[in-house]
Amino acid sequence: MDLKYEVKTNKTFDQAINSLKNSLSRVGFGVLWELNFKDKLKEKGLDLAHNFKIFEVCNPKKAKEVLETYLEVGYFLPCKVVVYEKEDSIFIGMLKPTMLMDMIGKADLTNIAKEVEEELKKAIDMAAN
Numbered sequence: 001m002d003l004k005y006e007v008k009t010n011k012t013f014d015q016a017i018n019s020l021k022n023s024l025s026r027v028g029f030g031v032l033w034e035l036n037f038k039d040k041l042k043e044k045g046l047d048l049a050h051n052f053k054i055f056e057v058c059n060p061k062k063a064k065e066v067l068e069t070y071l072e073v074g075y076f077l078p079c080k081v082v083v084y085e086k087e088d089s090i091f092i093g094m095l096k097p098t099m100l101m102d103m104i105g106k107a108d109l110t111n112i113a114k115e116v117e118e119e120l121k122k123a124i125d126m127a128a129n
Contacts, residue, residue, distance in 0.1 A: 006093025
């Protein structure tokens with residue numbers, strides 16, 4: 001079982017980021033926070049050879065539903081989606097919410113995790129194309 005879902009895109013790093021933000025909005029997710037590791041490490045005097053950006057994203061209605069069911073699932077929130085560069089290719093991906101829910105053994109959250117995962121997959125696929 002693969003813990004992550006990712007796709008390769010022919011877009012540039014910046015194009016992939018812009019497309020991802022747009023597609024996330026289209027499926028009901030907002031970007032709460034973003035971090036460019038390459039830039040952050042450069043501020044600290046370190047060089048990272050590849051671009052790597054993390055987005056913390058959230059669908060407020062789904063988050064509320066999950067937190068009301070099992071508050072400790074907040075350890076996994078918000079969802080993270082990444083755009084990164086490796087070997088001259090750009091990838092967009094995430095950790096699968098279904099796998100994270102399996103880790104805590106809360107079967108009553110499986111359906112919500114599946115919904116969130118499908119919506120995020122759709123956003124990632126749209127961003128990549």
